[in-house]
Amino acid sequence: MTIAFDRIGKTFAAEVQGIDLRKGIDKAMVGTLEMGLATHGVLVFRNQRIDDDAQQAFIEQFGPPVVTKLKEIASGHPHFYDISTVDSDGNPIPEDSARGMYLLANMLWHTDGSQNQPPIRVTALHARELPPQPPPTEYADMRSAWDDLPASRQRELDGLAVEHSIYWSREKMGMKMSDFSAETLNERKPVQHPLVRRHALTGRKSLYLASHASHVIGWPLEKGRALIEELTGHATQRKYVYVQEWRDSDLVMWDDTWTMHRSTPYSGSHPRRMRWCGVRELAPV
Ligand code: OGA
Ligand code: MN
DSSP states (O other), rough: OOOEEEEEESSOOOOESOOOOOGGGOHHHHHHHHHHHHHHHEEESOOOOOOHHHHHHHHHTSSSBOOOOOOBBSSSTTEEEEEEEEOOSSOOOOOHHHHHHHHTTTTSOOOTTTTTTSOEEEEEEEEEEOOOOOEEEEEEEEHHHHHTTHHHHHHHHHHHHEEEEHHHHHHTOOOOGSSHHHHHHHHHHEEESSEEEEOTHHHEEOOOOOTTTEEETTSSSHHHHHHHHHHHHTTTGGGGGEEEETTTTTTTEEEEETEEEEEEOOSSSSSSSEEEEEEEOOOOO
């Protein structure tokens, strides 16, 4: 069967036909999927009953998989995070725990790994267990958001650099610098990324924003923060948003270079268990 992409969002996002991830994918398929990611931003693969090994074999095709070190959401697997409402023993995760805080922070619009240099390029999330009414995940199209800005505004923005930092996104969650250990502060230093990126495959420009995006380099702090808040509001208008309604064994893969995403509230008792993996950019951005 040939691979096909069926548009499911208004401006981006597609459902992928013709791929069974249990059988693995060859180099030609990887090329097709890379182009699919560059074109559609979010790819939804339905009904993929894969295990850890198949998920690992899949993500490896796109680059060196992220080595997962964050203990808050560690899965025990070297390349996966558990995005889960329960711990490995099946007990609910308290909201005020470090792990609960991580899940809550996912409700802020973000791109994965922008607080690092190099940042994450592609993420894949597999639905292992869903509640009867699963909370959707929302995705925003920062390429359309860029395209729709007036040319004069685009000229002002292109070339600006932004500081991204885990401390800024956590501050929004009510944490303070004093909540972090000296070791963490030393390991997780703020980084800089361009505000406007050009996609390596399509050449199309997009905004690059995230909950970690703090301020504009060389601008007064508050002015930069106000700009990032304004652009985030612009880029997450409903017309730019695709809402992923999860079904059992969906695998959703997204291009972190021009999309943002966020989780939506869930307070049910039935577990929601997702397995996360990703690949980084090969060079600093
Ligand atoms: C992620 C993420 C949102 C969700 O996996 O990177 O932000 O709805 N997930 O679980
Ligand atoms: Mn995320």
